[in-house]
Amino acid sequence: MNATLPAEPVLDDVLAARPTLWLNPQYRPKAIESAQLPIGPADVQRARVNWQRLAPLLATCFPELRATHGEIRSELVELQQLRDALGYRGREFGNVFIKADSHLPVAGSVKARGGVYEVFLFAEGLARDNGLLAEGEDIRKLASEEARAFFSRYTVAVGSTGNLGLSVGIASRSLGFKSTVHMSSDAKPWKVERLRKLGVEVVQHEADYTTAVENAREVADADPTIYFVDDEQSRHLFLGYSAAASELAAQLNERGIIVDGKRPLFLYLPCGIGGAPGGVAFGAKAIFGDNVHAFFVEPVQSPCALVHMMSGSQKLVSVYDVGLTNKTEADGMAVARMSAFVATVMREMLAGVFTVADDDLFKLLRMAWTAQHQKLEPSAAAALLGPEFLVHHPEGKRFQSEQHITDKMNRATHVLWTTGGSFVPEEQFKAFLRQAEILKAK
Numbered sequence: 549m550n551a552t553l554p555a556e557p558v559l560d561d562v563l564a565a566r567p568t569l570w571l572n573p574q575y576r577p578k579a580i581e582s583a584q585l586p587i588g589p590a591d592v593q594r595a596r597v598n599w600q601r602l603a604p605l606l607a608t609c610f611p612e613l614r615a616t617h618g619e620i621r622s623e624l625v626e627l628q629q630l631r632d633a634l635g636y637r638g639r640e641f642g643n644v645f646i647k648a649d650s651h652l653p654v655a656g657s658v659k660a661r662g663g664v665y666e667v668f669l670f671a672e673g674l675a676r677d678n679g680l681l682a683e684g685e686d687i688r689k690l691a692s693e694e695a696r697a698f699f700s701r702y703t704v705a706v707g708s709t710g711n712l713g714l715s716v717g718i719a720s721r722s723l724g725f726k727s728t729v730h731m732s733s734d735a736k737p738w739k740v741e742r743l744r745k746l747g748v749e750v751v752q753h754e755a756d757y758t759t760a761v762e763n764a765r766e767v768a769d770a771d772p773t774i775y776f777v778d779d780e781q782s783r784h785l786f787l788g789y790s791a792a793a794s795e796l797a798a799q800l801n802e803r804g805i806i807v808d809g810k811r812p813l814f815l816y817l818p819c820g821i822g823g824a825p826g827g828v829a830f831g832a833k834a835i836f837g838d839n840v841h842a843f844f845v846e847p848v849q850s851p852c853a854l855v856h857m858m859s860g861s862q863k864l865v866s867v868y869d870v871g872l873t874n875k876t877e878a879d880g881m882a883v884a885r886m887s888a889f890v891a892t893v894m895r896e897m898l899a900g901v902f903t904v905a906d907d908d909l910f911k912l913l914r915m916a917w918t919a920q921h922q923k924l925e926p927s928a929a930a931a932l933l934g935p936e937f938l939v940h941h942p943e944g945k946r947f948q949s950e951q952h953i954t955d956k957m958n959r960a961t962h963v964l965w966t967t968g969g970s971f972v973p974e975e976q977f978k979a980f981l982r983q984a985e986i987l988k989a990k
């Protein structure tokens with residue numbers, strides 16, 4: 549161990565890998581308006597415009613996007629039977645929804661919002677720089693044989709625990725790029741296989757995610773024909789995710805759900821390196837301001853955002869530094885060290901982090917399937933416990949009191965961001981369910 553954490557109420561839980569809720573002492577109102585931040589609300593707006601410009605090309609490359617004219621959207625699902633199963637029947641739980649990124653088209657996970665965005669923006673920029681796409685020309689030209697032949701001279705590379713690799717690999721191949729995905733040891737075999745079938749080169753590392761990324765970055769730096777999607781630093785990924793917030797705002801609006809000073813909104817976002825949850829939270833802050841409270845969710849052995857933010861350190865603190873193992877079945881969240889960029893942006897904007905045990909992930913996954921036919925992967929199931937922590941945990945109650953929302957909880961809206969699952973092969977999903985059965989019997 550080579551980092552010490554401050555003696556906050558939940559320190560013992562964190563170090564003993566017990567599920568807990570940590571509140572961020574640096575959480576501040578209006579943090580998004582700070583001039584110190586490297587990005588601002590205008591960047592979220594620009595990302596939305598970029599997505600709209602890319603939409604016709606996306607609809608050309610992916611037939612499944614034709615119905616939405618190239619928009620990559622997920623459903624907002626009201627909790628019904630699952631609400632009872634989770635014990636959220638009481639009025640104190642307000643409205644509870646799932647944001648089903650588990651069923652996002654193209655990549656089957658939240659990564660469709662980040663990886664696809666960055667690859668398509670890169671393609672557009674490259675084409676413009678090389679005279680393949682003039683101002684005002686139809687963007688669908690980038691799906692032509694001529695463009696594909698040009699793109700095939702370039703490689704898009706990425707380091708991944710699995711889903712980012714899927715997203716970047718699928719997006720790159722759809723435009724004709726070569727693609728190399730550096731996988732960590734946590735990567736599930738079916739994800740590796742699926743990528744290889746697409747013609748993606750998969751490099752498997754014996755090491756963890758951080759090391760896989762470092763290797764990938766080194767290879768890319770030495771070769772100008774390799775474009776590296778850098779999960780630890782990328783603003784494009786972050787802003788691609790951020791556009792999800794306006795989609796959520798429209799869906800809440802359609803259902804007549806109001807978010808204001810009397811009706812707070814809670815987001816529960818599974819966190820690996822921090823880009824996806826950070827981007828979504830940032831986008832939400834840009835729209836809902838102080839009326840939205842974003843909480844990250846992490847595995848008890850991989851709470852990299854929790855330990856780093858809790859340390860208050862400028863230098864990144866990893867879960868190994870405090871004696872945790874980074875061992876988890878939730879491969880989407882198996883990250884030992886968070887992104888420095890996300891840490892800077894979220895420092896005063898993150899409400900807190902709660903942690904979940906792997907055994908509970910399998911039970912939740914099974915519950916979501918049997919109660920409401922939601923097919924989730926373990927990482928995605930993590931979000932489901934958010935309302936329980938906010939409503940019943942002592943730190944949740946402290947949060948309510950400090951934010952002066954104790955008497956507003958029955959009008960609050962909770963959004964559980966289920967980040968992946970629909971691409972999990974049937975056999976693998978059955979194995980998840982069997983594992984949950986065994987745990988239940990214990």
Ligand SMILES: *Cc1c(COP(=O)(O)O)cnc(C)c1O
Pocket residue numbers: 657658659711712818819820821822823824825880881883925927928967968969
């Ligand atoms: C990637 C991923 C996350 C976390 O996203 P980060 O950007 O790594 O924080 C959560 N859940 C699933 C299913 C993922 O694939």
